Amino acid sequence: MIKVAIVGGTGYTGVELLRLLALHPHARVEVITSRSEEGVRVADMYPNLREHYPILTFSVPEVETLTACDVVFFATPHGVAHSLADEILQAGTRVIDLSADFRLEDSEEWTQWYGQPHGAPHLLSEAVYGLPEVNRDVIKDARLVAVPGCYPTAVQLALLPLVEQGLADPKQIIASCASGVSGAGRGTKLGSLFCEAGENMVAYGVNGHRHLPEIKQGLRRVAGKSVNLTFVPHLVPMIRGIHATTYATVTDHSVDLQALYEQYYRDEPFVDILPAGVFPQTRSVKGANMCRIAVQRPQNGDVVVVMAAIDNLVKGASGQAVQNMNIMFGLEENSGLQTVALIP
Numbered sequence: 455m456i457k458v459a460i461v462g463g464t465g466y467t468g469v470e471l472l473r474l475l476a477l478h479p480h481a482r483v484e485v486i487t488s489r490s491e492e493g494v495r496v497a498d499m500y501p502n503l504r505e506h507y508p509i510l511t512f513s514v515p516e517v518e519t520l521t522a523c524d525v526v527f528f529a530t531p532h533g534v535a536h537s538l539a540d541e542i543l544q545a546g547t548r549v550i551d552l553s554a555d556f557r558l559e560d561s562e563e564w565t566q567w568y569g570q571p572h573g574a575p576h577l578l579s580e581a582v583y584g585l586p587e588v589n590r591d592v593i594k595d596a597r598l599v600a601v602p603g604c605y606p607t608a609v610q611l612a613l614l615p616l617v618e619q620g621l622a623d624p625k626q627i628i629a630s631c632a633s634g635v636s637g638a639g640r641g642t643k644l645g646s647l648f649c650e651a652g653e654n655m656v657a658y659g660v661n662g663h664r665h666l667p668e669i670k671q672g673l674r675r676v677a678g679k680s681v682n683l684t685f686v687p688h689l690v691p692m693i694r695g696i697h698a699t700t701y702a703t704v705t706d707h708s709v710d711l712q713a714l715y716e717q718y719y720r721d722e723p724f725v726d727i728l729p730a731g732v733f734p735q736t737r738s739v740k741g742a743n744m745c746r747i748a749v750q751r752p753q754n755g756d757v758v759v760v761m762a763a764i765d766n767l768v769k770g771a772s773g774q775a776v777q778n779m780n781i782m783f784g785l786e787e788n789s790g791l792q793t794v795a796l797i798p
């Protein structure tokens with residue numbers, strides 16, 4: 455059994471890790487941290503988990519308690535993994551970070567977007583970007599994995615085949631995305647209140663969202679050159695879900711894009727290319743570690759529209775984190791991830 459510690463267990467991605475790992479055949483959560491709920495049993499805070507974690511209790515442990523585990527997940531705000539990752543890695547325990555601390559390869563760019571100094575720039579060269587569809591071979595041997603953000607997961611999976619094959623004009627790619635409110639985390643925020651977000655749709659970060667450099671970095675790595683991306687996120691009245699609609703100008707009209715996408719993702723357990731004319735719905739991935747994608751070139755014109763839907767807390771965070779753990783520990787990639795989406 456892989457011994458797991460979760461730092462930040464009371465947040466939405468933390469409890470989603472608990473849900474997925476509860477049924478994982480080869481991993482057991484031994485330590486779960488929280489400063490605000492120290493001493494409270496998981497079973498008392500999250501009644502859906504009662505029978506799975508009857509005695510596990512939130513704690514504020516010494517770092518030695520974390521390093522007694524095989525892997526530590528960080529489900530914390532930016533900056534927390536910076537301060538602890540080095541010591542944990544030095545003790546021989548692996549780190550899977552759900553925050554953005556190790557996603558950008560350039561520490562100065564990170565500082566510019568996250569508004570604080572990078573706390574562990576010396577670890578960036580070994581951090582592996584945990585998008586298995588691109589980096590599976592490197593993830594296998596990684597000690598430190600940076601799990602992609604939710605929007606970056608959806609947008610990159612939507613665009614990878616086009617960009618890698620040089621079929622999208624890099625001068626102008628657009629991603630218009632919508633997120634459920636759980637994307638903002640569990641902390642009290644005015645914009646997450648029911649009366650604010652419950653019946654409303656609003657764009658934000660239009661002048662520059664911190665996921666923009668992450669998506670551009672990922673696309674640049676597969677394209678071998680920079681892409682000019684316009685990224686506009688929206689908050690919509692859902693609890694979970696990301697829907698990405700991406701637009702690109704096609705450079706070669708002779709390519710059968712449906713066939714390209716089916717071929718590109720044919721061996722991917724967690725990417726589903728929908729049949730032509732069927733479009734992804736967020737409810738078709740709710741609770742599941744799955745990205746459903748549709749590709750369409752309206753009226754056979756110059757523009758291709760690629761749509762992707764994920765659950766921000768699963769393929770957009772905790773499910774992808776468990777997928778990374780499975781790869782790092784040589785397990786079946788779908789261990790503990792065979793959940794079926796909830797409709798309605």
Ligand SMILES: NC(=O)C1=CN([C@@H]2O[C@H](COP(=O)(O)OP(=O)(O)OC[C@H]3O[C@@H](n4cnc5c(N)ncnc54)[C@H](OP(=O)(O)O)[C@@H]3O)[C@@H](O)[C@H]2O)C=CC1
Pocket residue numbers: 461462463464465466467468487488489490491528529530531532534552553554602603604636637638639640641766767770771
């Ligand atoms: N929500 C989402 O859809 C996604 C989130 N992410 C990223 O995952 C991370 C967690 O997100 P989410 O679960 O939504 O966040 P939440 O705000 O819901 O939870 C944050 C957790 O971190 C703990 N925490 C806060 N500050 C510290 C600290 N200084 N030291 C230790 N623990 C701390 C909190 O517990 P306590 O205060 O009790 O210690 C809480 O358990 C973030 O970096 C987020 O950006 C990534 C993809 C998707």
Ligand SMILES: CC(=O)N[C@@H](CCC(=O)OP(=O)(O)O)C(=O)O
Pocket residue numbers: 552553554602603604605633634635636637638639687689
């Ligand atoms: C709705 C909402 O507020 N979403 C968050 C993104 C959540 C996420 O995936 O981001 P990180 O892991 O990079 O923090 C936002 O726009 O900042």
